[in-house]
Amino acid sequence: MRKRTNYENDLRRQAGNPPTTVAMLMGPRARILGIPQQINLLLRGPAASVAGFMKLWSQYFIPTLKESPADAEIASHKLLVRAGLVRKLGGGLYTYLPLGLRVLQKLSQICREEMERGGAIELWMPHVHPAELWEQGPRWAAAREIMFRADSAGSGKGRSKEPEFVLGPTHEEVITPLVKAEITSYRDLPKNFFQIATKFRNEIRPRYGLMRAKEFVMMDAYSFDVDDAASVRSYLAMKAAYESFFRRVGAQAIAVEADTGVMGGSFSHEFMVPAEVGDDDVIYNEESGYAANREKATSALVPPDLKDAAPAGAIEEFATPGVVTIAALEAPPHSVPADQQFKTLVYIGDGKPFLVILRGCDELEEAKLGSLGFTLRRPATAEEIEPVLGAKPGSLGAVKGTIRNPDALAGVFADHGIRLVGNGVTGANKDGFHLRNVNVVRDLAITAFGDFRRVRPGEPDPKSGQPLKVRRGIEVGHIFKLGTKYSEKYGAVYTDDQKQSHPMIMGCYGIGISRTLQAVIEQSHDADGIVWPWSVAPFQVLVCVLDPQLPEAMELARKIGTAAESAGADVLIDDRAERPGVKFKDADLIGIPLRVTIGGKGLKEGIVELKPRRQKEPVKIPIGDVERQLAEAVARASQA
Ligand SMILES: Nc1ncnc2c1ncn2[C@@H]1O[C@H](COP(=O)(O)OP(=O)(O)O)[C@@H](O)[C@H]1O
Ligand SMILES: [Mg+2]
Numbered sequence: 001m002r003k004r005t006n007y008e009n010d011l012r013r014q015a016g017n018p019p020t021t022v023a024m025l026m027g028p029r030a031r032i033l034g035i036p037q038q039i040n041l042l043l044r045g046p047a048a049s050v051a052g053f054m055k056l057w058s059q060y061f062i063p064t065l066k067e068s069p070a071d072a073e074i075a076s077h078k079l080l081v082r083a084g085l086v087r088k089l090g091g092g093l094y095t096y097l098p099l100g101l102r103v104l105q106k107l108s109q110i111c112r113e114e115m116e117r118g119g120a121i122e123l124w125m126p127h128v129h130p131a132e133l134w135e136q137g138p139r140w141a142a143a144r145e146i147m148f149r150a151d152s153a154g155s156g157k158g159r160s161k162e163p164e165f166v167l168g169p170t171h172e173e174v175i176t177p178l179v180k181a182e183i184t185s186y187r188d189l190p191k192n193f194f195q196i197a198t199k200f201r202n203e204i205r206p207r208y209g210l211m212r213a214k215e216f217v218m219m220d221a222y223s224f225d226v227d228d229a230a231s232v233r234s235y236l237a238m239k240a241a242y243e244s245f246f247r248r249v250g251a252q253a254i255a256v257e258a259d260t261g262v263m264g265g266s267f268s269h270e271f272m273v274p275a276e277v278g279d280d281d282v283i284y285n286e287e288s289g290y291a292a293n294r295e296k297a298t299s300a301l302v303p304p305d306l307k308d309a310a311p312a313g314a315i316e317e318f319a320t321p322g323v324v325t326i327a328a329l330e331a332p333p334h335s336v337p338a339d340q341q342f343k344t345l346v347y348i349g350d351g352k353p354f355l356v357i358l359r360g361c362d363e364l365e366e367a368k369l370g371s372l373g374f375t376l377r378r379p380a381t382a383e384e385i386e387p388v389l390g391a392k393p394g395s396l397g398a399v400k401g402t403i404r405n406p407d408a409l410a411g412v413f414a415d416h417g418i419r420l421v422g423n424g425v426t427g428a429n430k431d432g433f434h435l436r437n438v439n440v441v442r443d444l445a446i447t448a449f450g451d452f453r454r455v456r457p458g459e460p461d462p463k464s465g466q467p468l469k470v471r472r473g474i475e476v477g478h479i480f481k482l483g484t485k486y487s488e489k490y491g492a493v494y495t496d497d498q499k500q501s502h503p504m505i506m507g508c509y510g511i512g513i514s515r516t517l518q519a520v521i522e523q524s525h526d527a528d529g530i531v532w533p534w535s536v537a538p539f540q541v542l543v544c545v546l547d548p549q550l551p552e553a554m555e556l557a558r559k560i561g562t563a564a565e566s567a568g569a570d571v572l573i574d575d576r577a578e579r580p581g582v583k584f585k586d587a588d589l590i591g592i593p594l595r596v597t598i599g600g601k602g603l604k605e606g607i608v609e610l611k612p613r614r615q616k617e618p619v620k621i622p623i624g625d626v627e628r629q630l631a632e633a634v635a636r637a638s639q640a
Pocket of ligand 2: 477
């Protein structure tokens, strides 16, 4: 038998007491009480099982396709459509067909169980949010670009410029006011609320099917604690819940340190499924255990005890007509190596220009500018730059006294890496001129140092100094320790035992359920189709009847199906009048873990065939032994 879930264990415990309702008699409990479980329609089924009843393929709906859609670039997207799991409505908008919905429901159920085990409490919030709630929150300016707006139709008003409603991309703006209204005392904390629901984001470039959609299913959770230590405990409980979830659904996700971005907050991990088609780079070293996403990754390139270089001489100006790139300055006649140049970039933060200084050989990691705290940030245009610095891009620098209007700047922020240059070359803020012998400490007008550069593979990792590696990953989950950013804005405070009031410490957590569905396919498929992990397979046993016109064949199929159901599997019977070749191709495409094949010829010989999806060749089994062997195979598979 497969392992019992918590839910079933609870039912088993309750089974000693007299049942109180008809509904309670059904489902797994009914199985325990010896009642056939096919009547289970009302109760939430056992873990990762959609309500019982084996399905007949001919009466069900699994529209498989030979060809992949033209817009599908990656294997999992092609298979989603070809195996009849989803259909596209528009860019980033998908219908879940019955098979896809079953997987989604199983993922949701496993997620629900792990969240509850981790102490979170399920609720359900509206998808349509009054815009004013968002206006009061801390990220309206940054988040409004990705939100769908809605107006109430038919109210007789013209279209207002500002939306009345927005569709929720996540729910901090809803849960925090709720908790403010409902929870006031330390006695009622900690609390962690979650939901599994649809999210809306107006992704500019929806892509790869469910991977980046405009409407998608997310589990989102929000924790509220009395202090930092308690908040860290909630965070770690969620991290553990995520690890169990991804393990159970058969996704090899790893937790990596992540940037907190627009969410704000103090620290964060992303869960990444390694895959070539991923949108994100994971920087890691498996020996030291260091793993961070590209936006967050740092290296030990600059030794902590590095002494600042002494000035190498007086600053000299030299003419560099037409030289406006790092590469051009590297070339003769100037021949200044890129790692001896200072690169000066100009950004606009909340309306004011600021400078970022890097080594000429380094690239800016834009997300790292998030640490500067500007809500809105973008590169400055050439027109914005000249009046402030006094030159066009290509001749810019941050040497004291050369900036035309230093008071206009919100700051000059330098990457730690420039300390390795010590004395270098930079633009003179005068078109066609550069300066040499520029000393970092003596000459540059730096407001603050920070980590702004993009790390490169091979650099020493910050944990142990071992070389960093890079690989692509799909972000399937994200956890943030938020701090008090939202609770302060919305006044979510509690009183302690001394009647003192404090803002609650929050955390927020998200798992892309629909993205995980596709990530599992991306990780687990072969040339013939999907290879579902047992736990989330839409059906776990496929009984393939090659001669469905024979009543004895269908009768045996039902018998085998019932045995598999009793062993805990969800069963699909392929009773279609199709050629064996078509049936086998479809079976491999939709990827059901165990296939039993019943043929007219085998029936005469008294055998059926059993084939795990991962195995090439089937095994012949005497009909008299098939129920036992199948039950064993189901038990093995469900425990793997
Ligand atoms: N457009 C999308 N389509 C599908 N899943 C998404 C999308 N955006 C986010 N997700 C999923 O929701 C999870 C939580 O989202 P979050 O971290 O808030 O998003 P982001 O990283 O895009 O800011 C992500 O880890 C990802 O799995
Ligand atoms: Mg994220």
